[in-house]
Amino acid sequence: MSKKIIQVNKNPVYEIGMISTVFSKDTEFYGDLTFKKSLQINGYFEGEIISDGYLVVGEGAEVKANIRAKTVIINGTVHGNIEAVDKLEIQTSGKLYGNIRTSKLKIADGVVFEGKCEMIKSANKSTDGEESTKQESA
Numbered sequence: 001m002s003k004k005i006i007q008v009n010k011n012p013v014y015e016i017g018m019i020s021t022v023f024s025k026d027t028e029f030y031g032d033l034t035f036k037k038s039l040q041i042n043g044y045f046e047g048e049i050i051s052d053g054y055l056v057v058g059e060g061a062e063v064k065a066n067i068r069a070k071t072v073i074i075n076g077t078v079h080g081n082i083e084a085v086d087k088l089e090i091q092t093s094g095k096l097y098g099n100i101r102t103s104k105l106k107i108a109d110g111v112v113f114e115g116k117c118e119m120i121k122s123a124n125k126s127t128d129g130e131e132s133t134k135q136e137s138a
Helices: 128-137
Strands: 022-025 028-035 038-041 042-051 054-057 062-074 076-079 082-090 093-098 100-102 105-109 112-113 116-119
Touching: 028 038, 042 054
Parallel strands: 022 038, 028 042, 038 054, 042 062, 054 062, 062 076, 062 082, 076 093, 082 100, 082 105, 093 112, 100 116
Antiparallel strands: none
């Protein structure tokens, strides 16, 4: 009789769902990084990150990069500017040294944040429907 091997995915799960890719604590990455779904960095990253997905900086991770993503969750240390199109969360162990541009911001107690913050309008909100209604009634 053969044994069945069951592989359990141990990637973290957040309210956004399960993380697709995880860079472990032993990982060092240098350069430009793009991805579509979700990524958690638990190691060291230096460069630039651009994504339409979710980025999680894990506890103990160090990221030296300018970041543009849909949602960013910080538990580690980030040195660089962040543009989170949808939402930015900085958890209790998070440290951010850089400027923020986002439509939603959540900062926990005990966070280290050195920089400026600019709140932007959500990409989901549009006034096109209102404008076309006004033109039709005129």
